[in-house]
Amino acid sequence: MIGNAPYIVVGFIIFLGLYTAIFKRNLIKIVMGITLVESGVNLFLITLGYRTGGGAPIFTQATNMHMVLPTPQALTLTSIVIGVATTALMLSFIVMIYKHYKSIDAKDVRRLKG
Amino acid sequence: MNFTEHIPILVIALPLFAAFLTPLMGKISRKAPRYFATAVFVIVAFLVVLLANMVYSRGTEPIIYTLGSQNDTIFRIVLEIDAFSIFMALIMAIVSLAVSIYSWAFVDKYSGQDKFYTLLLLVAVGSYGMVLTGDMFNLFVFFEISSIALCGLVAFRTERGESFEAAFKYMAYSTISGLLLLFAVGIFYSQYGVLNIAKIAEGVGSGPFNELNKIALGLLVTVFALKAGSVPFHMTTPDAYSEAPGGVAALYVAASQAGLYALFRTCFTIYRPVITTETIGWVVIILGVLSMFVGVTMALVQKDIKRLMAYHAISQTGYMLLGVGVGIAVLGNPAALDAYGKMAMEGGIFHIINHAMYKGLLFLTAAAIFYRVGTRNLNEMRGLAHTMKFTTIFFMIGALSIAGIPPMNGFSSKLMIYESVYQFSPILSAIAMLVSVLTLASFVKVFYSAFMGPKNEKVDAKEVPMSMLVGMAILTGVIIVFSLFPGLVVDTIIKPAVEALLHGWPIAGGM
Amino acid sequence: MMSKIVRSMTRPLYPFIILFGAYLVVHGHLTPGGGFQGGAVAASAIALLVVAYGGTRMFRKGTLTAMESSGLIVFISLAMVGMATVFFYNFLANGGPIFGEAIFYGPNPGYFNTAGVIPLMNMAVGLEVIGGLGVIIIALGKKAFEVME
Numbered sequence: 001m002i003g004n005a006p007y008i009v010v011g012f013i014i015f016l017g018l019y020t021a022i023f024k025r026n027l028i029k030i031v032m033g034i035t036l037v038e039s040g041v042n043l044f045l046i047t048l049g050y051r052t053g054g055g056a057p058i059f060t061q062a063t064n065m066h067m068v069l070p071t072p073q074a075l076t077l078t079s080i081v082i083g084v085a086t087t088a089l090m091l092s093f094i095v096m097i098y099k100h101y102k103s104i105d106a107k108d109v110r111r112l113k114g
Numbered sequence: 115m116n117f118t119e120h121i122p123i124l125v126i127a128l129p130l131f132a133a134f135l136t137p138l139m140g141k142i143s144r145k146a147p148r149y150f151a152t153a154v155f156v157i158v159a160f161l162v163v164l165l166a167n168m169v170y171s172r173g174t175e176p177i178i179y180t181l182g183s184q185n186d187t188i189f190r191i192v193l194e195i196d197a198f199s200i201f202m203a204l205i206m207a208i209v210s211l212a213v214s215i216y217s218w219a220f221v222d223k224y225s226g227q228d229k230f231y232t233l234l235l236l237v238a239v240g241s242y243g244m245v246l247t248g249d250m251f252n253l254f255v256f257f258e259i260s261s262i263a264l265c266g267l268v269a270f271r272t273e274r275g276e277s278f279e280a281a282f283k284y285m286a287y288s289t290i291s292g293l294l295l296l297f298a299v300g301i302f303y304s305q306y307g308v309l310n311i312a313k314i315a316e317g318v319g320s321g322p323f324n325e326l327n328k329i330a331l332g333l334l335v336t337v338f339a340l341k342a343g344s345v346p347f348h349m350t351t352p353d354a355y356s357e358a359p360g361g362v363a364a365l366y367v368a369a370s371q372a373g374l375y376a377l378f379r380t381c382f383t384i385y386r387p388v389i390t391t392e393t394i395g396w397v398v399i400i401l402g403v404l405s406m407f408v409g410v411t412m413a414l415v416q417k418d419i420k421r422l423m424a425y426h427a428i429s430q431t432g433y434m435l436l437g438v439g440v441g442i443a444v445l446g447n448p449a450a451l452d453a454y455g456k457m458a459m460e461g462g463i464f465h466i467i468n469h470a471m472y473k474g475l476l477f478l479t480a481a482a483i484f485y486r487v488g489t490r491n492l493n494e495m496r497g498l499a500h501t502m503k504f505t506t507i508f509f510m511i512g513a514l515s516i517a518g519i520p521p522m523n524g525f526s527s528k529l530m531i532y533e534s535v536y537q538f539s540p541i542l543s544a545i546a547m548l549v550s551v552l553t554l555a556s557f558v559k560v561f562y563s564a565f566m567g568p569k570n571e572k573v574d575a576k577e578v579p580m581s582m583l584v585g586m587a588i589l590t591g592v593i594i595v596f597s598l599f600p601g602l603v604v605d606t607i608i609k610p611a612v613e614a615l616l617h618g619w620p621i622a623g624g625m
Numbered sequence: 626m627m628s629k630i631v632r633s634m635t636r637p638l639y640p641f642i643i644l645f646g647a648y649l650v651v652h653g654h655l656t657p658g659g660g661f662q663g664g665a666v667a668a669s670a671i672a673l674l675v676v677a678y679g680g681t682r683m684f685r686k687g688t689l690t691a692m693e694s695s696g697l698i699v700f701i702s703l704a705m706v707g708m709a710t711v712f713f714y715n716f717l718a719n720g721g722p723i724f725g726e727a728i729f730y731g732p733n734p735g736y737f738n739t740a741g742v743i744p745l746m747n748m749a750v751g752l753e754v755i756g757g758l759g760v761i762i763i764a765l766g767k768k769a770f771e772v773m774e
Contacts, residue, residue: 014297021290027282034289041293041300048304060655060735072303075251079296081661082258086289088761089262093269093282095768100275111276112353123712127701134697137690181713191713 006047013040025106027094031087038083045072045079121165122179122193125203126242128158133235140228148221151231152214158238159207166200170610174617178248188310194248194619197610201463202245202375204607205470208592209368210238213361216478216585219578220360220485230270234362236263237369244372248619250299251309253376257295257341260369261288267362268354280357283350291337298333301326311383312619319387327388334380335397341373344435345405348428352412355424356490360481361585363420364474367427371466374434381442382615395443402435403542406549413556418490419480422560423473426516429549430469436546437462437531440538441612451616454534459612461530464604468523468596472515475589479509482578482586483564492560496567501575506565508586513561515593517554523596526604627677635677642670650751654740660747664754671759675766689759696753703742703749717741 013036020033049072055064057073098104101111132154139146169177176196183190214234221227240260247253265288269281303309305326306317318327336347343351351370355363381394389395409429416422441459444450480490482505487495499506515522518529528550536543577583596603646667653659671684707714718741719727726738 018290021286030286034286034293037290037293041296044297045300045303048300056657058655058657059730059732062732065732071309072300075296075299075303077661078251078255082255082262082292084665084758085262086258086285086292088765089265090282090285090289092761092765092768093265093278093285095765096269096272096278097275097282099768100278109279109282112279112357120708120712123708127705127712131698131701131705134694134701137694180711182711183714 006043006050010040010044010047013037013043027097027104027106027109028091030106031090031094034090035083035087038079042076042079042083045076048072118164118168119179121161121168122177122195122246123181125158125161125165126193126239126246128161129154129235129242130239133232133239136232136235137228144227147228147231148214148218151235152211152218154235155207155211155214155238158242159211162200162203162207165195166204166607169195169197169200170606174610174613176248176614176619188308188313191252192248192310193246194312195246196614196617196619197607198375198378198463198612198614199245201467201607201611202372203242205371205467206238206241206245206368208588209364209470209474210234212474212478212585212588213365214585215588216361216364216481216582218581220481220582224270226270230267233263233266233270234365236260237267237365239263241369241372245375248311249309250302250311250314253311254292254295254299257376258288258292260372261285261292261341264354264358264362264366264369267365268358270359270362271357274357277357277359280350280353284354287340287347287350291340294333295337298330298337301330301333311379315384315386315619318384323388327385331380331385331394335377335394338373338377338380339401339435341370342377342431342435343370343373343428344401344431345408345428346401348405348409351428352421352424355427355477356418356420360485361478363424363477363481364589367473367477368470370431371470374431374466378438378615382445383618386445386618389442390446392443392446395439395441395445398435398439398442399542402432402437402439403545404432405429405435406432407545410549410552410556414552417492419483419492419495419560419564420477420490422492422556423476423480426476426553426556427469427473429553430465430473430516432549433465433528433531433546434462434469436535436542437465440535440542443538450538454537456612456616457530458534458538459615460604460608461527461534463611464527464530464600464608465524467607468515468527468593471589471592471596472512472522472524475508475512475586475593476516478582478586478589479505479512482582485578485582486575487573492563495564495570497565497569498575499565500569502565502577504577504583505586508590509561509565511590511593513557515597517557518550519554521597523593523600523603526597526600530604627679631677635673639670639673642673643667646670646751646755650747651744652735652737653747653751654743655735655737660750661754663747664751665758667751667755668758668762671755672762672766675762679770684759684763686760686763689756689763691756693753693756693760696749696751696756699749700746700753703746707742715741715743717745718743 017033017036017040021030024030049069051068054066054068057067057070094104097109101109136147136151139150176194179193181191221230237260240256243256265281265285269277271277302314306314340347358366406429409425413422413425437458441455444455484490515524518525532543532546646663649658649663649666650660704713707716717725721741724738724741724744726736728739
């Protein structure tokens, strides 16, 4: 019923995230772009497991035995946990970069080159 | 059930367990974490050797260990260990042990010793996991563990802004590449409904080479080439190598080679049946040639000793990609594979272990120089051979080996690559030799400016502490053994690894 | 330091947030939720306190890191105890002293005392996530307050 719409949304979100990560100069915006890519990939995994009309794959108080696939949801959860760790780490790097460089603009943060 | 059957998981679980015990060890005394972590690395190295013994006695059939239960193995997380996996694990075992001992003296002046060793153990967990797993999603998880822990280590020196800059860059690229890897895993899952690598390989081989699998192959090659630091994706590699504190750069070499492992595993195990044309082989070869050439030319102009070595690391990665790439290119042609393809792969794979040893050693000597002199700029150092005698000897052994001077191990593997690649395409072989000459030139420059000349009276460059010397001596010992008995090494560990790669993986258990 | 409204609402609310987090952790094997989700909810109470009262001194970082380490150690130990059969083997399911009731296949009202080591692992992960996210929030919050001043 929903057809290919989720995949188009996935493509759009990933594209938007990559665009933000590549073309923005503010480091926090770069992290936001990476988070968008992550959301897109998570949506992709969830969509793979969706079955039309399926309910949550939980037996407790279940009324609908037609269920969506649980494995992609487990994968997504792991990916979200890893995403929390990477996002927090990158944000703390930005805090420290700001402390040392007094700027979070990518064009000022380039002492390493050559 | 006896103990030896659990060795595969213990190699991963023991450092993981120890990584979280290390902060508690830090509460006992200041020096407890380092001894504890080193003891764990010794035990893990011992377990890896035991496991290697088991793997080699079984021939090409991999050891399969299932987590959770022994029923329904196809849907469970499995570890599949063949001769190539254990070969990579051996590299990690040697390098992590050397780095762990080397870092005793290095971390002495920093406050976060327990955290340093926790991260060191986690890098080892990530790399062991990447090379031992038989599950596509687990590969992603361990990829992220190793990337995140390495980023933490790169940013270890909090007093420097540059280390955060390098760590942020590396983190951004590795996170995006990790997500692309996850996307590829999703593509496989959507088609075959499994995450088991052997089962995916069966699915890929049973149908035509469809568009989805082509997209997945492109993503996987990109992601793992980025992890390995090959040229079009080398934006962060020199920064991260040069900012990695002390011996961590040596560990970084071994950890990034897990990316090479995954790249070769993708081409040989998953896509083996559908690679009948030379296209993918040529892609890997071109990545390799570009890495060799761009790496060495960038290295020639560097003044920062660690940055120079980082570009050489990129350039040496090119040799491995070239050797194995020739093997991939002739996969569809059994006659050529037997004539020179296997030898090219042996050369490339032999070069992986040689590179980890001599480049690890060179990074350790660079860190030793930085530890005493306090600068990485080659123009500001001179005459170190007067006072740092052992470091000079270790540097010479490493430099001779990386330049491929005849008795050293670097020469044995490079000769195998030259000979076999010449039969495939003479021009590639000529480029490889030219790069080798440029490498020699570059290291002669470093040796001359850092170690030769009159003594520098301004800096107190005495010999580095004992633990650093021991760390370097471990790697030097391995290099000397490999230089004296190259034939033996090739027969014992390299040939089984190539056979295992070409053989592929059987499906683990039944449904 | 936020306004008085936020502060006085935080005080009665945060125990309930932690309680809801604990509920999600403990019922992780029956309903949506589990270690990470419950831990994240409980850690949001820490975030609320940090934002409302503007201080990071009310939590000791040592306690939180100890929680993080011990949660992970318990998790891996449970997996290793299963190694009498294989790593991660569920040795308590269907007959263990706790959480050992037979697992009912199909729709059911939710039997709490089932699933073996899974609830225990959920609790270990919950502890670890509260500790880990708490440290992250406090470390970032501290820097943010430093920058603001």
